[in-house]
Amino acid sequence: MARALRNTILTFFKLSARNSASAFPISFGSFSQSMCSWCYGPKAERWYYAETAADETEGEICGRPNGPGDRGGWDLVGAKEYLDYRRSLYGDITHKALLVDAVGTLFVPSQPMAQVYRQFGEKYGVEFSEDEILNRYRWAYEQPWGRSRLRFVDDGRPFWQFIVTSSTGCSDSQYFEELYEYYTTDKAWHLCDPDAGKVFHALRKAGVKIAVVSNFDTRLRPLLRALKCDHWFDAVAVSAELAAEKPNPTIFLKACEFLGVKPEDAVHVGDDRRNDIWGARRAGCDAWLWGSDVHSFREVAERIGVQF
Numbered sequence: 001m002a003r004a005l006r007n008t009i010l011t012f013f014k015l016s017a018r019n020s021a022s023a024f025p026i027s028f029g030s031f032s033q034s035m036c037s038w039c040y041g042p043k044a045e046r047w048y049y050a051e052t053a054a055d056e057t058e059g060e061i062c063g064r065p066n067g068p069g070d071r072g073g074w075d076l077v078g079a080k081e082y083l084d085y086r087r088s089l090y091g092d093i094t095h096k097a098l099l100v101d102a103v104g105t106l107f108v109p110s111q112p113m114a115q116v117y118r119q120f121g122e123k124y125g126v127e128f129s130e131d132e133i134l135n136r137y138r139w140a141y142e143q144p145w146g147r148s149r150l151r152f153v154d155d156g157r158p159f160w161q162f163i164v165t166s167s168t169g170c171s172d173s174q175y176f177e178e179l180y181e182y183y184t185t186d187k188a189w190h191l192c193d194p195d196a197g198k199v200f201h202a203l204r205k206a207g208v209k210i211a212v213v214s215n216f217d218t219r220l221r222p223l224l225r226a227l228k229c230d231h232w233f234d235a236v237a238v239s240a241e242l243a244a245e246k247p248n249p250t251i252f253l254k255a256c257e258f259l260g261v262k263p264e265d266a267v268h269v270g271d272d273r274r275n276d277i278w279g280a281r282r283a284g285c286d287a288w289l290w291g292s293d294v295h296s297f298r299e300v301a302e303r304i305g306v307q308f
Contacts, residue, residue: 156217
């Protein structure tokens with residue numbers, strides 16, 4: 001029954017995709033002609049949302065929990081079988097390349113964003129509370145941004161100026177510059193996994209190539225240097241340089257090209273189900289969800305077949 005209902009949802013998606021009229025309520029209406037008719041995103045993203053809804057519905061009927069840990073059952077059985085299958089094809093090392101998301105996986109903010117915006121903004125007259133700043137930030141970040149939807153173009157200043165002004169109500173250029181520069185320093189960020197450097201060294205010694213794949217502006221490279229981890233990677237694929245943002249498969253394909261591997265020989269690790277998991281799989285890569293499928297880079301290495 002659960003499987004049948006899942007298939008019904010996906011069939012409904014396919015049928016609705018053929019019609020220009022929205023199959024869902026007006027609240028899901030499109031923002032532009034390039035968007036699909038019932039979700040905020042192009043039609044390729046539409047399939048992802050339909051598939052996610054179908055999976056969640058099936059999980060509820062079968063008594064499987066949904067949410068951050070909803071893949072636990074599959075991890076225990078399906079993941080092991082799949083990795084065994086890959087080892088039967090490729091040997092002990094299951095992947096030739098590891099792609100790593102930056103924010104949320106490799107490193108995270110040292111302080112909550114709203115707290116930083118509030119502290120820096122006090123001398124510029126920012127009066128909003130941290131909760132108000134956070135809510136306004138979320139609203140601003142969700143707004144359509146240009147026809148191409150690329151937020152991080154070159155240094156990203158226009159986009160971040162919009163975010164800061166919308167979040168705090170302060171348009172002072174000096175305030176913005178202080179925030180902008182702060183987020184290029186190691187004070188603003190810290191590594192998620194203190195063993196990352198040791199693990200990446202072992203992976204590369206075993207012949208596994210590693211690249212960062214990130215939706216970020218051109219500050220990413222100097223930030224990696226500031227965090228003293230730029231030498232861990234064989235390549236950096238940053239959206240601002242490639243004019244492609246996750247979940248667009250292009251950024252993953254370029255990362256594989258930089259490393260000289262085929263997409264099917266790479267696995268991507270990231271914390272965002274939509275941008276990282278769906279995007280990487282659309283490109284033909286494997287993908288593991290950080291914080292659910294894997295919880296440390298040591299675990300990533302062990303899955304690939306590199307032991308310590």
